[in-house]
Amino acid sequence: MCERCGAVLRRIAGVVLLSILVWSPALAQTDPWETATQAGVEAFQKGDMAAAEGNFREALKLSESFAESDPRRGVGNSNMGVLAYELGAFADAEVFHGLALDQRLRLYGGMDPAVAESLTLMGLAIREQGRFGEAAVAFADALAITSTLSKPDNPEIAIGHFRLAGALMMLGQLAEAEPHYRESLALRRATRPGADAETANSMHMLGWVLREQGKLEEAEALFREAIAMREELFGPNHPGIASGYNNLAKIRRAQGRYTESETLFRQALTRAEKSLGSDDPDLAQVLNDYAALLFEMGRKDEAAKLEARAKAITGG
Helix, strand or coil, rough: CCCCHHHHHHHHCCCCCCCCCCCHHHHHHCCCCHHHHHHHHHHHHCCCCCHHHHHHHHHHHHHCCCCCCCHHHHHHHHHHHHHHHHHHCHHHHHHHHHHHHHHHHHHCCCCCCCHHHHHHHHHHHHCCCCCHHHHHHHHHHHHHHHHCCCCCCCCHHHHHHHHHHHHHHHCCHHHHHHHHHHHHHHHHHHCCEEEECHHHHHHHHHHHHHCCCCCCCHHHHHHHHHHHHHHHHHHHHHHHHHHHHHHHHHHHHCCCHHHHHHHHHHHHHHHHHHHCCCHHHHHHHHHHHHHHHHHCCCCHHHHHHHHHHHHHHHCC
């Protein structure tokens, strides 16, 4: 697919939502569930996952004695799901979020923010297991709820479009992903004026989808704008800038403008070597893309050297 897509989608579309309902120190002194849940949240925020798990499991066990209609049952499963996701146990996260979703649907019906939260978190866990079609359904349902209940400037709407677009993109449904990336970008431009990392990410991803569909001029404009914004925010050595130049080079290659393409590939490679580790798969992507151009130009020896470097990274 695209350079750094998986990492970008995890970083930007991923969320961590820990729930505790209404908590106060006085209440925690008298409610063991509140005490365990708050302790788990604090441990999670400090990065002490073992302590977080112990406290969340204790809270979940306590909630088993609560009535089916008690919202704390959903909170306990949701927190366990967030923890499992953070630990990379995506199948477990799916189970916990599914239990929270079932309980919240019974309690609130379909049109509630807590239901949208569970759908989103379950979708993220499903997506990490490579089931992009199911993830897209969950993200679409969550987005429909959030869009109905929220004002248009709710940032979760822009993020929801971005998540859904990413799942559709991974399915190869680029024409379907495009309008969601467009909406995400439009909302971010409206609510986050000026240089903004999430806006730059939306530009880049929309540019990638457009380039893959042959809409090269619009894609180029978006890549250049995203590069300029990232340079303003992060300086010249941000990994996304290397990816942007790599995409510009591929546009020039598709246009048959090989000399310009090579200049851009050189810039992409220089920046990738500075911003990425020597064994980073995204560096290998730039090397392979540059090599493909050199093969087309008849410079097979140079291309072979770049391919060899890429293979040393990927083991392919």
